[in-house]
Every structure is written in C-alpha cells, then in structure tokens.
Amino acid sequence: MRRFLVLILIGSLASCGGKPASDQMAAAKVTRVYCGRLIDGLADKTRNGVTVSIVNGRIRAVSEDESAEDASIDLSEYTCLPGLIDTHTHVVEAAGDTADLSIFYTRPLEDEQEIARINAATTLGVGFTTVRNVGAYNGWAGRVLRDRINSGEIPGPRMQVAGFYLTIPAGGGDLVIPGYDEKDIPPRVRMGVSRGPDEFRRNAQAAVDGGADVLKVIASGAVLAFGGVPGAPEMTEDEIRAVAEVAHAAGIKLTAHAHGAQSIKDAILAGADSIEHASLADDEAIALAVQNDVAFSMDIYNGTHIATIGREQNWPEEFLRKNDETTEAQRQVFTKAHAAGVPIIFGTDAAVYPHGDNAKMFPIMVERGMTPMEAIKAATSVAARYIGWAGDVGAIEPGRYGDMVAVKGDPLADIGILQHVDVVIKGGQRYK
Ligand SMILES: [Zn+2]
The missing domain is CATH 2.30.40.10 (Urease, subunit C, domain 1)
Known part of the structure; x- marks a missing residue:
C-alpha cells in the first residue's frame, strides 16, 4: 500500500x-x-x-x-x-466459536490474541474504523487488543471495550455449560457474574477500574446460550440501575443485551443508553425508548447466517430454535421502532457471523424501512452520538x-x- x-x-x-x-x-x-x-x-x-x-x-x-x-x-x-461504526462486535472471538462454547475454557490467551489480531485487521479492512467490543468471555481480551491497536503495534479499528459481561449466574453471559463441573471453569470467564444490586455495583466498578470504555449487562436470556428463554428477564431493574449508576458516574455508557419487551423496559427505566437485539420489543417498549432517547442496536442480519451456517455446522439445536423464534420478529420490530423514531445504531453482533461480513446488514436495513442515507447515518453520525464519541468519529x-x-x-x-x-x-x- x-x-x-x-x-x-x-x-x-x-x-x-x-x-x-x-x-x-x-x-x-x-x-x-x-x-x-x-x-x-x-x-x-x-x-x-x-x-x-x-x-x-x-x-x-x-x-x-x-x-x-x-x-x-x-x-x-x-x-x-x-x-463506518459497528456498535456491537466481539472482535476477540472467532465466528463459529458459538458451536462449542467450552473452547473459552481451554484456548490459550495467546491464540485468542492472534484470532483478535486477524479479526481487527479484517474489520478495519472492510471499512469499520470504529467498533464497540461489547464483551468477551475472557474478561479483558478486548482491552489487550484495544491497547495493542492504540499503541500502533497492530492495525485495527478504534475500539471501545466493555470488558466482561455483567450477568446473573447461569445467565446469558455466564459460561456455565451443561456437562461441565463449575469448579473446572476458569474464573477469568466468570468475572462479571453477579446477583443483587450490591454485587453488580461492585463488579461494574471493577470493570470501570480495569479500563472499560462502556459497560454491558445481559438483562435477558440469550439466543446463543444454554437454558433460559431469549425474551425472559434475567437481571432485575434494580440490578441494571446499580450498573447504570456506576457507568454514568464514570462518564461512560451502559448498553443492555435485551430481547424481551419486559427486559427492554426495565433496562430503559434503569438508565441503559442503548438496547442490543431488542428482538421482541412491544409498542410500550418502543414508546419508552423514544421518550428516553435510548438507541436500539439491532443485529437484523445474523439470523439468516445462524439459520444456514448454524445448521450446516450442527450448532446446538436449542440455539437454532431460539434463533428461528427471534429473527423475523426482530425484523418487524426494527421497522416499527424506526418508524416510531427510535434512534437505530448499526450493530451486527459480529463473531456470531464472520468478522468482515458486517456490511451485509445494510441491505436488510433498507429492505426493512430505512432510506440508504438513514442506514449510513446509523453506522456513522448517529452511532457516534450514542456511543459518546460524536466529537471524534462518525462524520x-x-x-x-x-x-x-x-x-x-x-x-x-x-x-x-x-x-x-x-x-x-x-x-x-x-x-x-
Ligand atoms: Zn453480542
């Protein structure tokens, strides 16, 4: 070059x-x-x-x-x-890791950093010059990557990192896997597991003190996790509020993984700045997001990827079923939320599908009701505003x-x- x-x-x-x-x-x-x-x-x-x-x-x-x-x-x-800005990535993880999450118990951290190095270069190469890494199973792998990029050691996008997932025991961000004894799980993959507002507050503070640029809660059950229902609340409103208070005191944003309507509402009322997935938002949740100026980061492409690749690669049947239950529903919510005036920020959940494929989501955003200019703004100036970097990137x-x-x-x-x-x-x- x-x-x-x-x-x-x-x-x-x-x-x-x-x-x-x-x-x-x-x-x-x-x-x-x-x-x-x-x-x-x-x-x-x-x-x-x-x-x-x-x-x-x-x-x-x-x-x-x-x-x-x-x-x-x-x-x-x-x-x-x-x-371009992607507000929902997992750069330190490889696409397909989801097929067997126990990889995070055993994969050496050096190997993970090599995967991260390649993903970062790929992500930058397809035009995403800023990403928000909203969690990694190995708590601080994203921070290590961010610091390597910032020091100029390796190429990659500007990054905000969330550190570890703040999640309830056996919740969507906890890496307990059926068939594995809890005592065999390395503590580094469970740093953010908490219950009750006090413990969430302590662990949120630990994330801030460790260098997180954004905090991430798993408010409701995940699609790609064992047990739980994607829509069902996991964290209480009080637990989310405890994390929001820590984030805002530190001058950073809180993003909440939430599929279900109740969890979306709880997260908004508790002070979350953006909602990830938002698959099953109802009219009330949409109105509440507009009222509170809370953005939705909706990964409306990867349902297609999971349905095809997940079946080819024999991902757990439970993941595939939950994906089927949320894909079309989420796309309909996207159309409704956008029409109602919810700020939509571009977020793909990259790592669920291959890093570098991020921009495959643009055509679906347009198919589902955005003008091309709105879709571009969702991945530039609007994203920058809702991640708190409007002075630096996005325009x-x-x-x-x-x-x-x-x-x-x-x-x-x-x-x-x-x-x-x-x-x-x-x-x-x-x-x-
Ligand atoms: Zn994600």
Whole structure:
C-alpha cells in the first residue's frame, strides 16, 4: 500500500513568542483527500469535488475550492463516506466459536490474541474504523487488543471495550455449560457474574477500574446460550440501575443485551443508553425508548447466517430454535421502532457471523424501512452520538478524526456496495 503523506514544517510563528523554537518546529502530518462525491454523515445532501484536509490525524477543513491535482489521495472516481461504526462486535472471538462454547475454557490467551489480531485487521479492512467490543468471555481480551491497536503495534479499528459481561449466574453471559463441573471453569470467564444490586455495583466498578470504555449487562436470556428463554428477564431493574449508576458516574455508557419487551423496559427505566437485539420489543417498549432517547442496536442480519451456517455446522439445536423464534420478529420490530423514531445504531453482533461480513446488514436495513442515507447515518453520525464519541468519529467535519472510506458508485442508489469498500483511511493514514 502506498501512502501519500505530505510532510510540511510549521514554521516558527511570531505570535508564539516565548516558547522554545523546537516546540514550534514540530512537523505536522497533512493528508489531503480529494473525493469525487462526499457523504459527510451529517447532511442529507451529497457534495461533489470535495477536498478533506487532515492534519495530525484530525480533519482540519472540508472544501470545494481545491483541485484533485493538489490532493495526496485522489479519489475523484469514488464516493467518500465517514469511516463506518459497528456498535456491537466481539472482535476477540472467532465466528463459529458459538458451536462449542467450552473452547473459552481451554484456548490459550495467546491464540485468542492472534484470532483478535486477524479479526481487527479484517474489520478495519472492510471499512469499520470504529467498533464497540461489547464483551468477551475472557474478561479483558478486548482491552489487550484495544491497547495493542492504540499503541500502533497492530492495525485495527478504534475500539471501545466493555470488558466482561455483567450477568446473573447461569445467565446469558455466564459460561456455565451443561456437562461441565463449575469448579473446572476458569474464573477469568466468570468475572462479571453477579446477583443483587450490591454485587453488580461492585463488579461494574471493577470493570470501570480495569479500563472499560462502556459497560454491558445481559438483562435477558440469550439466543446463543444454554437454558433460559431469549425474551425472559434475567437481571432485575434494580440490578441494571446499580450498573447504570456506576457507568454514568464514570462518564461512560451502559448498553443492555435485551430481547424481551419486559427486559427492554426495565433496562430503559434503569438508565441503559442503548438496547442490543431488542428482538421482541412491544409498542410500550418502543414508546419508552423514544421518550428516553435510548438507541436500539439491532443485529437484523445474523439470523439468516445462524439459520444456514448454524445448521450446516450442527450448532446446538436449542440455539437454532431460539434463533428461528427471534429473527423475523426482530425484523418487524426494527421497522416499527424506526418508524416510531427510535434512534437505530448499526450493530451486527459480529463473531456470531464472520468478522468482515458486517456490511451485509445494510441491505436488510433498507429492505426493512430505512432510506440508504438513514442506514449510513446509523453506522456513522448517529452511532457516534450514542456511543459518546460524536466529537471524534462518525462524520467528515473539522475536528473529528480523519477516518474515511470510499466506494466506487453511489451507495444511495445501491446500499449493497458498502460490502465492497475500496479505500480505508484511519486518522489520515491510508490503510487500504
Ligand atoms: Zn453480542
């Protein structure tokens, strides 16, 4: 990959008198990207012939007054968009791990980090420059990955990590598996298992103290877990509230895994900022989400993946049945929730299906009622707002990171082309 970075020296400025000359002589990294067409993630209209100037990783200017010849990256033939955001991924886990969850008891952590390294590169390569890693069975594997990316050791998206799942004993995020003795389970996969508001509060604080960027509760039963019913509440409203209070005191968001209507309502009333799956939301839950400005992160593609691949690979029959019970119901709720004004943020549950396939969800979002522009905003500016990073990512405007993708053709005419991102730029550096 060739990088066309123009290095310029910022000369000593008379107005900065008093500082040592060496401070004033710092080299600024400048990248000028010329886009044939630009979707900035905020406006409803596209613009043509736009130059995005990125200085030291952040966007400095967006201008229609410059020519392609002056650009360091010439994308005249492309449509540029903000780097995409997936608010629901599990980057440290491999697709298919679900077929036998006991792998998390035995797989060496080095092997897991190698899987994570590959997934991170894949995810960035398909255009997702920011992801929220909303939990890992090995509590802090996501944090290790995040820190490796941030230090520049390996390529990958910007990451928010949730650390371990906050879940009740034998709940949807607990790794007790039928046929295994509890004493044989490594404690690292059960760090967030709690019961009662006090224990949840303590473990939520431990997650914050350990470096979580977001907290995650498993409010109701999971599809890909043993026992329990996907819709049935697991955590009480008081338990969720205890976690929400810890998250908000730390200035971070709480996201709640909740399929069932009751759990969705409990989580909203308890202070969750977003609901994952939201498969079986009823009218009351939808109204409550609108009223409280709570976003739904709905993984409406992966039901198709589970139904086909899960059967081919002989995933547990219980998982397949629960998936069948939630897929079409969830898609209908998606249409209703969007029409009612619930903020929808792009979240795929990647790891359930292969990392890199994230953008396969866009066409279903459009089939189920979004305009292509709404689907793009769900994966850019709207996602950024609801994960608390609106100042940093999710739009091509001055101040935010220079994270961009480009595709040949017009995604507003065919949203499916977002599955084939040609160019990826993160912080002004061309990755692909
Ligand atoms: Zn998930």
